[in-house]
Amino acid sequence: MSNQENRTDVILIGAGIMSATLGSLLKELAPRWEIKVFEKLENAGQESSNEWNNAGTGHSALCELNYTSERPDGSIDIGKAIKVNEQFQLSRQFWSYLVNRNLIRNPRDFIMPLPHMSLVQGEKDVAFLKKRFESLSQNPLFQGMQFSDDPETLKEWIPLIMEGRTSNEPIAATRIAAGTDVNFGALTRLMFDHLKTKNVQVHYKHSVEDIKRTDDGSWEVKVQNIDSGQVEYHQAKFVFIGGGGGSLPLLQKTGIPESKHIGGFPVSGLFMVCNNPKVVEQHHAKVYGKAKVGAPPMSVPHLDTRYIDNKRTLLFGPFAGFSPKFLKTGSNFDLLGSVKPNNVLTMLAAGVKEMALTKYLVQQVLLSNEQRMEELREFIPSAKSEDWDVVVAGQRVQVIKDTEAGKGTLQFGTEVVTAADGSIAALLGASPGASTAVYVMLEVLEKCFPAYMNEWQTKIKEMIPSFGMSLVDNPELFQEVYSSTSEILGLTQREAIYS
Numbered sequence: 001m002s003n004q005e006n007r008t009d010v011i012l013i014g015a016g017i018m019s020a021t022l023g024s025l026l027k028e029l030a031p032r033w034e035i036k037v038f039e040k041l042e043n044a045g046q047e048s049s050n051e052w053n054n055a056g057t058g059h060s061a062l063c064e065l066n067y068t069s070e071r072p073d074g075s076i077d078i079g080k081a082i083k084v085n086e087q088f089q090l091s092r093q094f095w096s097y098l099v100n101r102n103l104i105r106n107p108r109d110f111i112m113p114l115p116h117m118s119l120v121q122g123e124k125d126v127a128f129l130k131k132r133f134e135s136l137s138q139n140p141l142f143q144g145m146q147f148s149d150d151p152e153t154l155k156e157w158i159p160l161i162m163e164g165r166t167s168n169e170p171i172a173a174t175r176i177a178a179g180t181d182v183n184f185g186a187l188t189r190l191m192f193d194h195l196k197t198k199n200v201q202v203h204y205k206h207s208v209e210d211i212k213r214t215d216d217g218s219w220e221v222k223v224q225n226i227d228s229g230q231v232e233y234h235q236a237k238f239v240f241i242g243g244g245g246g247s248l249p250l251l252q253k254t255g256i257p258e259s260k261h262i263g264g265f266p267v268s269g270l271f272m273v274c275n276n277p278k279v280v281e282q283h284h285a286k287v288y289g290k291a292k293v294g295a296p297p298m299s300v301p302h303l304d305t306r307y308i309d310n311k312r313t314l315l316f317g318p319f320a321g322f323s324p325k326f327l328k329t330g331s332n333f334d335l336l337g338s339v340k341p342n343n344v345l346t347m348l349a350a351g352v353k354e355m356a357l358t359k360y361l362v363q364q365v366l367l368s369n370e371q372r373m374e375e376l377r378e379f380i381p382s383a384k385s386e387d388w389d390v391v392v393a394g395q396r397v398q399v400i401k402d403t404e405a406g407k408g409t410l411q412f413g414t415e416v417v418t419a420a421d422g423s424i425a426a427l428l429g430a431s432p433g434a435s436t437a438v439y440v441m442l443e444v445l446e447k448c449f450p451a452y453m454n455e456w457q458t459k460i461k462e463m464i465p466s467f468g469m470s471l472v473d474n475p476e477l478f479q480e481v482y483s484s485t486s487e488i489l490g491l492t493q494r495e496a497i498y499s
Contacts, residue, residue, distance in 0.1 A: 015039035045188030053394030058180035116179030349408025
C-alpha cells in the first residue's frame with residue numbers, strides 16, 4: 001500500500017460522456033488547471049455512454065411523446081419539449097466548436113442525420129398526435145415537422161412498419177428530417193483522446209474506493225489500481241463524480257448534507273438487434289411510439305436505425321428489467337449497500353408508492369423471446385424471430401428523493417447534486433442524459449465555479465453562442481446556430497439526402 005499523496009486541481013471520477021464534457025470545457029476555460037481522471041474499466045465510454053448501452057438518440061423532443069403532455073382542457077403542453085430541444089442545441093454548438101478547432105475530428109464518427117418520427121394507433125392517440133403536431137410545428141425549434149394519417153404516405157416514410165399491416169385501426173405519424181443518431185461511446189472516446197493531448201492524466205483500471213474531506217477543505221480520493229492492488233491517495237480542490245449508476249454510492253461516501261435522503265432504483269434494459277441486412281436496409285428513422293397505460297416513461301418503445309462502428313443496424317426496445325446492480329459491471333450488493341440510515345425511510349416510501357413499477361419490471365423480466373417478438377410485431381408485423389437477437393443494454397439508476405410531491409418520489413430525469421461550497425458535484429439519474437451533457441456540465445460550472453463565471457463568459461460564448469439566451473425567444477439566433485452546427489457537423493448535405 002502506498003500513502004503517497006498527489007495534489008491536483010480537478011479530479012473527474014468516471015470516463016463517460018459527462019466527465020469528457022466537463023474536462024473538455026475546463027481545459028478550454030482554464031487550460032493551466034491540472035486534471036486527473038479515474039476510471040475502473042479499461043477504456044472510456046464503456047458503461048452508460050457505450051453505444052450498445054443506450055439508444056443513441058439525439059434527444060431533442062422531435063419524436064419523444066413523453067416530453068409533451070395533454071392538459072385537462074385538451075391543449076398540449078410543449079414546455080418540456082422546448083427545454084430539451086434547447087439543451088440539445090447547446091451540445092451541437094459545443095461539438096461543433098471542438099470539430100471546428102480540430103480538437104476532435106471527423107464528426108461522421110459520432111453523429112449522423114436521421115429522421116425522427118412519432119407513431120401512434122387508435123383514434124384517441126391519433127387526435128393527440130395531431131394536436132401535438134399543430135402545437136410544435138408553429139415553433140421555430142420544430143420547423144419542418146410533418147404529420148400524416150394517410151397510409152400511402154406512411155408507406156413511403158416507414159415501409160418496413162407498414163408492410164403487412166392489416167389492422168383497420170387509425171394510424172398516424174409525425175416526421176422531421178433534422179433528427180440525429182449519436183454514437184455517445186465514440187464521442188466520449190474522441191473527447192478523451194483530445195484531453196490526453198492537453199496533459200490530462202487519464203487512469204484506466206483505477207477504482208475509487210473512498211472520498212473524504214480534508215482539514216483544508218479539499219477532497220482526498222482513495223484510489224486502487226485494479227491490476228497491481230496498489231492504493232494511492234489523491235487530493236483536489238474540486239471533484240466531479242460522473243460514474244453513472246456508481247455515482248450514488250460515491251456521493252454517499254462524501255458525507256455532505258446534500259447526499260442525505262437520496263436513494264437509487266436500478267433498472268436494467270434489453271434491446272432486440274436485427275441480424276438481417278435486408279431488413280435493416282428497409283428502415284431509415286428513429287420511430288418512437290407511446291408507452292402503454294401505466295408503464296413508466298423509460299418503457300417507450302422505439303425502432304431505431306443506428307450507426308455503430310460505421311455500420312448501419314436496427315434496434316428495437318427497450319425492454320426493462322430488474323437487477324440490483326448499479327452498473328452493468330457492478331455488484332449484486334449495490335442496491336442493498338446504498339440503503340443508509342438517512343435514506344431508508346425514503347427508499348421504503350418509494351417501494352410502497354412504486355408498486356406498479358415493480359409489477360411492470362417483474363412482468364418485463366418474465367417475458368419470453370416470443371413475447372418480445374409479439375411486441376416487436378406491433379411495429380413490424382412481418383418480423384421473423386430468426387432475424388433478431390437480444391443484447392443487454394446499460395443499467396440506469398433512477399433517483400429517489402423527498403420532494404414537495406411527497407417522501408420517496410421517483411425521479412426520471414438527470415440531476416446534479418453539489419456541496420454548498422461547490423467543491424464537489426455528482427451527476428445522478430438517467431434520460432435525457434448524454435444528449436444534454438453540455439447543458440448539465442454548464443450547470444455544474446455555474447454552481448461550482450461562480451467566482452470564475454464572469455471571467456469565462458467570453459470564452460463560453462465563443463464555444464456556445466446561445467449560452468444564457470433562449471433560442472425559442474430568438475428565432476434568428478436559432479437559425480444561425482442551427483445552420484452553422486449543421487454545416488460543421490456535416491449534417492446539412494446528408495439531411496437533404498435523407499429528407
